[in-house]
Amino acid sequence: MVNNSQHPYIKDGWFREINDKSFPGQAFTMTVDSILYEARSEFQDILIFRNKVYGTVLVLDGIVQCTEFDEFAYQEMITHIAMFAHSNPKRVLIIGGGDGGVLREVAKHSCVEDITMVEIDSSVIELSRKFLPTLSNGAFDDERLDLKLCDGLKFLQDIGASDVHKKFDVIITDSSDPEGPAEAFFQERYFELLKDALNPNGVVIMQSSENFWLNLKYLHDLKNTAKKVFPNTEYCYTMVPTYTSGQLGLIVCSNNANIPLNIAQRKISEQEQGKLKYYNPQIHSSAFVLPTWADKVINE
Ligand code: SAM
8 A cells, every 4th residue: 555655635545535615524535555647737637546446546636537446337327328318329529538438438339420539638548548448448549539639618619610510419528527627618608519519409418527415506506507508408317436425417418308318219239238337228217317305406
């Protein structure tokens, strides 16, 4: 176990995810068996370490992004809820997602013809490919991929200003949390840009960065911000033990009010299902069913 790290998030061999703004008064901790990488990139603080339960752990600005042990619960749900809520997604945009997990999941869909991924920090991609190779599992070499290294907000602003670009069927915002380079993704202007970039029956999904145990009012407000732009806006969730409280919300939207986002619009083949560990059509629907107290606030 690491005992003498100078890293601000590690004390006495324990990594501590302390976030006084979003999660005051509590913290998730894991032992650090060894540090694989620690440095600051142009955009954020990056830490990668090994833990005996969760395997390799990627941390950005002190917040856990993914671990080898439970990453599929996040990557599969944020990807396949949107991909199956659409009847035939051909063009997909991923904003963020530098670890490659969402790209890996999108690439499993044979109906997809092209994937654009916009990641601000090339070092997250390089380090994830080196230390967490199962996350992308070769998907960065997929010939359908057009990888752009720039700010996702600026990318959307630029394509909005151009009249030649084709629109997307599914847009997945797999960003880090609002503090830092992803701050703009949780605001109304961002949802407007997503709407402009979407085909009429398109579906967008984003991680909400918070959970209903500790941030109920925030989730109510975020859902309503999205709803000002998209007539069809829903909240659903996935369960990931290394995200605070083990529960993480996803906001799903479409311009088309008649698409039931809580129902898979395509039949999943046996072959497709065989590649998945968490997602199935039943959990797609049940992810939208909330406990009574949370439902009253988030969906009021
Ligand atoms: N699953 C994760 C979570 O919710 O904790 C998100 C993982 S992924 C590593 C987040 C990525 O978003 C990072 O690689 C980060 O560099 C990228 N990102 C943050 N702000 C961005 C921006 N403005 N434009 C594009 N990518 C951004």
